[in-house]
Amino acid sequence: MNTVLSDKKAICFFVIPTILIYIAVIFLPIVMSINYSMLKWDGIGKGTFIGFGNYIELFSDSRFLNSVVHSFLFAFVSIFIQLPISLLFALILANGVKGEKFFRTVYFIPVIMSTVVIGQLWSKIYNADYGLLNTFLKAIGLGSLARDWLGREDTALIASFIPILWQYVGYHMLIMYSGAKSISADIYEAAKIDGASAIKTAFKITIPLMKPVLKVSVMFSLIGSLKVFDLIYVLTKGGPFFSTEVPSTYMYTIIFDSYRYGYGSAIAVFIVVECLVLTVLFDKLIKV
Amino acid sequence: MDGVKSRSNNINRRGKKHRVRIGNIVLMIFLSLYALIQIYPLVWLILFSFKNNTEIFGGNVAGLPKVWRWSNYESAIRQANVLLYLRNSVIVTAATIFFVIMLASMAAFAIGRMKWKLSNTTYILIALGMMVPIHAALLPLFIVMKNLNLLNTFWALIIPYTAFGLPVAVSIFVSFMKSIPRELDEAAAIEGCNIYQIYYKVILPLLRPAIATVAIFTFISSWNELMFAITFINKKPFKTLPVGIMSMVGTYVTKWGEIGAGLVIATIPTIIVYLLLSDQVQKSIIAGAIKG
Known part of the structure; x- marks a missing residue:
């Protein structure tokens, strides 16, 4: 039996295709990006080696630093506003209400929609003249608040965060819901017998026992915020005047509009390192 | 008392x-x-996809359309080619799902059921891929594919989608395989099956629930992917829905009805699949999240 299960030829046959495609598409490109990031290069010819020049420029580039601040701001909003909303709904639904399945299904719909569709849809919602939001504000007598939400520097950032938060509330709710559901019913039964109220049960029993899933959700929110691209690209492309710029959209502009391959690669490497470091740090610092 | x-x-x-x-x-x-x-x-999207601009800009932004203008859909299909993009998305996504399931189940079989020294190391390396943002690969892949003349082909999307789908898929398959009793392999070997037959005839059929999970998870991520798609594809015959919709919006700028119709056509298939399989979809997302 063991000879069958350690047949070297068979092992190679099963594993090598995956390893090859993995090396070619994930591993080598990282190495290439690191290499490019040391070059001053516009994509034509070979480029000149400038060592850490791009990185030094990066940390004095206020447009880049602002984009990093925006992504952390987004992480903050998503952890402290979106996740509590998700948690609230997860707890309510896991507690067993009428229509539990219906609500779970509906809340999750935006998650499966394409970000391009969501972006287009929200840019219509935000439209200054005919958008749903301004129409609604005018209808309830708050017409003075109506404005071009995505076109103004002061509101564009928050306006472009909201659709992403809206889209993923259901996603985090589902992860937390599955965590809450996996807690043994006996524990709830015991709490009920002791006369604990639903809110007390949630804070004293359910939430502490949900720590592992909550950790997953916070981690996803954090890393997802640092990588965010799609919705910002569709809604504002980083504008107006860079007020919604995040590292990914900045990288994209630098590479494909300014043809600064080296500098853009330095941003790409920054994003990868940032995500890896924060993942490891988060995992080490927060023990549950 | x-x-x-x-x-x-x-x-x-x-x-x-x-x-x-x-x-x-x-x-x-x-x-x-x-x-x-x-x-x-x-x-609201469905409602305005049936209106024309006179109606929307004339004040009926939120209400039911006065006339249900199917012509918007005709225009989205005839002139904006939304059905072509839909077809392309189906091709790319189906191929990606096929390759991910085939390659990941093979690799997981070797890692989870066969005995070799580097099995665990290989697993950890592949699983690490889940932490790599696709940003790192964007420019290098663009340059390599340009040199290989792969830009503006379906392969330009199928290959990277498959690669980035493999880590999660392998780990879902490996953990599922642990729940299959090892005696099955032995029994099959005694019956005279060789190792390839054990994979194909014994393990693969038992993996079915995990295959469904991986298929759905891969479907959602590749169907909606934008960054690779807008970078590697700019010719109409190969545009997938996200890119196609982006260019449609560019040409129709202010024609809300037609854009709305395009968005509806792009969204309805996913919504239908989701509503039919909602429990399974939700399970897949949870499995994918917990693995990640």
Whole structure:
């Protein structure tokens, strides 16, 4: 039996295709990006080696630093506003209400929609003249608040965060819901017998026992915020005047509009390192 | 004495019941309101996809369309080629799902069921791929594919989607395989199966639930992927839905009805698949998240 299960030829046959495609598409490109990031290069010819020049420029580039601040701001909003909303709904639904399945299904719909569709849809919602939001504000007598939400520097950032938060509330709710559901019913039964109220049960029993899933959700929110691209690209492309710029959209502009391959690669490497470091740090610092 | 006590108990209980009922109604209203927030933009999209600009700009932004203009859909299909993009998305996504399932199940079989020294190391390396943002690969892949003349082909998307789908898929398959008893392999070997037959005839059929999970997970991520798609594809015959819709919006700028129709056509297939398989989809997302 063991000879069958350690047949070297068979092992190679099963594993090598995956390893090859993995090396070619994930591993080598990282190495290439690191290499490019040391070059001053516009994509034509070979480029000149400038060592850490791009990185030094990066940390004095206020447009880049602002984009990093925006992504952390987004992480903050998503952890402290979106996740509590998700948690609230997860707890309510896991507690067993009428229509539990219906609500779970509906809340999750935006998650499966394409970000391009969501972006287009929200840019219509935000439209200054005919958008749903301004129409609604005018209808309830708050017409003075109506404005071009995505076109103004002061509101564009928050306006472009909201659709992403809206889209993923259901996603985090589902992860937390599955965590809450996996807690043994006996524990709830015991709490009920002791006369604990639903809110007390949630804070004293359910939430502490949900720590592992909550950790997953916070981690996803954090890393997802640092990588965010799609919705910002569709809604504002980083504008107006860079007020919604995040590292990914900045990288994209630098590479494909300014043809600064080296500098853009330095941003790409920054994003990868940032995500890896924060993942490891988060995992080490927060023990549950 | 006893009678008084039991009566007051009764009243108490009734009061409590009453409170619970009101609490439930408030809860239902609250849940329904939020359901409305999640679903209304979609309903609004469907409504304005049937209107023309005179109607939208004439004040009927939110209401039902006065005339249901199917011509918007005709225009989205005939002139904006939304069905072509839909077809392309189906091709790319189906191929990606096929390759991910085939390659990941093979690799997981070797890692999870066969005995070799580097099995665990290989697994860890592949699983690490889940932490790599696709940003790192964007420019290098663009340059390599340009040199290999792969830009503006379906392969330009199928290959990277497959690669980035493999890590999660392998780990879902490996953990599922652990639940399959090892005696099965032995029995099959005694029956005279070789290792390839054990994979194909014994393990693969048993993997079916995990295959469904991986298929759905891969479907959602590759169907909606934008960054690779807008970078590697700019010729119409190969555009997938996200890219196609982006360019449609660019040409139709102010024609809300036609854009809306395009968005609806792009969205309805996913929504239908989701509503048919909602439990399975939700399970897949949880499995993918917990692995990640």
